[in-house]
Amino acid sequence: MVALGRAAAELTAEEVDAVTSPWEARGLIPALVAISAAFGAWSLLLPVVPTAVIDAGGSESLAGMSTGVFMFSTVATQVFVPRLLRKYGYRRVILVASVLLSLPALGYIAGMSAPLVLGIGVIRGIGFGALSVAESATIAQLVPWRLLGRTTGIFGVAVGAVQMAALPAGLGLAGIVGYGPVYVLAAVIGAVGMAACLWIPAIQQPEAEGEHGSGLQVPVWRLVAVPMLALTFVTTAYGAVTTFLPAGVRELDPASGAVFAGVLLAVVNFAAMLARYFAGAMLDRRGVPGTVMIPFQISAALGILATAAVLYTEASVWWLVPASLLYGAGFGAVQNESLTQLFYRLPHSKASEASAMWNIAFDAGTGLGSTIYGLMLAGMSMAPMFGIAGAVIAVGVVVTVADRVLGRHRVSEVNNLSVRLRSVQAPRFYRRGGR
Template identity: 50%
Template sequence: MAQAGLTRAEIENLDSMWKAPGFIPTFVAVFAAFGAWSLLLPVIPLAALDHGHSATLAGATTGVFMAATVATQIFTPMMLRSIGYNPVMVAAAFMLGVPALGHLLGTDAWILLLFSALRGVGFGALTVAESALIAEIVPARFLGKASGMLGVFLGVAQMIGLPTGLWLAGEFGYPTVYVTAAVVALVAAVMCLRIPRIRAQRRPKDAPGGDVSMWKLVAVPAVAVNTLAMSFGAVSSFLPAAVQDLDPVTGAVIGGFMLSIIGGAAMVLRYFSGVVADRAGHAGVTMLPGQAMGFAGVALMALVIANGWSVWWLVLAGVLFGGGFGMVQNEALLEMFQRLPRTKVSEASAVWNMSYDAGTGIGSVVLGFVAARAAYSGAYAVAAGLVALGILATLADRYLGAHRVTDHDNIRTRLRQIPVPRRPRRR
């Protein structure tokens, strides 16, 4: 049974985010859904390689998944308005899990690509819905902490799911992983049934004034998370290998843990960023520090690899990058929620998720192209340049924000409101 929803006034009177109806079921569902996704993320490409397919096809399974994810995210806000959170999230969890069983049919190219795309559809709708739903059901003064806690659940799910999928495949075979992922996703679908039956808000037809273009409001935080996500695409693809190349002995041990180190740092500092935002009463306090940490981390990676420094410097670089990325993730989402009206929280979630997912996919491809021609150090140097562009955009936005003329109640608007007699037309 779905829980009863509260009015906005009742939600704001809650003294804890944990008391919001549907809050705990949402987080359990998100944990299960991302667990199912994490189980299969490294396994499907590995299965393709083990059955004689090329590295191109193995990579295409992830590429098709992400393409379907981003395409679905575009239409999810409309579905949340017309259908509602509960049915969209239940259907998305089913789409994320049930197609996993399709991989039991074999490893032909069309099977690998088709069912990867179907799972991507479920993942795309679910990621947009869960971020937007948190903004709908949690008091505004706890939104930073709630978003940070969402990052904790996602991080733990990935830290458990990624190695578990590989372990299950090695010990019991690929079919076991497919069935396990489907079952875990169905747990998410069951928990989604407990989510309040509410719909994304619509803008009232009689709302005063003309709207500012949504893209003008969210472009800068989108660039901030996108540039770091592009860097993460290179980090997640090449850092474990770079660690082992730098030090075959120590790196063989550390390399397997590098992504967990980055993910753990991101998880902790994303939550910290949310706590800071709630205490400050607004988003953005840790945005520039997070971007600076991300830049320092990826720049240090480039320097360490180029100069052959100790592999332990890469561990420090991973902590810096992961922590900075975690803070920027939270700040970008909160800034989008803060800049857009409540009627567009689903659009804010969609833009944030598309910036993140598209950035990760594009970064892994483009910076992989750079790595093939300028080594890992060259790829990370370019990644550092991308993050620097994001920092410049944030600095420019801060400056313009302090001097920006608002779209309402400014001089130009007031002059337009003054009645001016019109001259009669000449015949």
């Protein structure tokens, strides 16, 4: 009760500024637990529900739509979450969202009919949408901005570790005990977030800053479009990987394909976990996010194109391991780079909006990928579909390169986080010595 009372006290700006390490931040651990539970409940069922639809006699289009409607409702919800956070606070939003994400998973036990699958997907998507925005925005409120890179990296490691375990565990458990217990487990994991949110401190809302005080005004979309597009293009492939790669691997290796597909999903998230922390550490070291964005975008594109080549040539499934490592590394680093770029380009008072934009880009990409690529499979095989997914990521590389070149001549918003970071960062030699 003492710990709960301490957590219930409002977290002030002065207390945040005094933090010298992410692990000193009050509320970091329960926030890690809450966000890990949310992504665990999501990841556990992400490949399971489409596979269950197909095993129940449903079409590949319905399998893709099961993920697509989930992500669509997620994105639609995320638009309104910043307003809800300001009105009701972080903990209330997280609590209600945890209920919507966890309990409806039990409804899958009743069957895999289209109305049931899509209806449950919509409800759970609303919960996941609110959770993902609230918890990502929490990151930016718990620590001072000079520690933003490592803190987002820590959250990336937590989420990656959960996904690395949950994605293969869902398919593996379904093969051993059936789908029903997996749905129950997803509900239990989601419920953990409901308990953890009680220990997240009430967060003092930052006051709106005079970011346009100098008279220089830039439309917000110019600041956020490129990071959002880069993330969206990479996550379209994630929708294809999580939804259809298990089926593709089973075609290559009917005997052990289902288990190996789970291993590949774990490989993707293991690489993503390491790359997210690396990208965050590079931000704290260099003081500017986005410095490793382009190399990791290229890595993601190469990984998906390599996957397409393996499926086309019907080569050994073991060649999918390095392909998954390449894509996973790009997938993870682009996540962290795009998130910190959004926090970096917008004022502190717009942290919840930056979080919403990032989550919308992530989930829109995942949903579009699972839906559109699922529709493509009605007229083509897996290999060309993954080839198209790799080409889409390559388009994102072109966009980012163009933005990097043109950005040298672009007027940017003033009094934003970029200015603030330059004012608070220690000299580079001091930062290295302190680490």
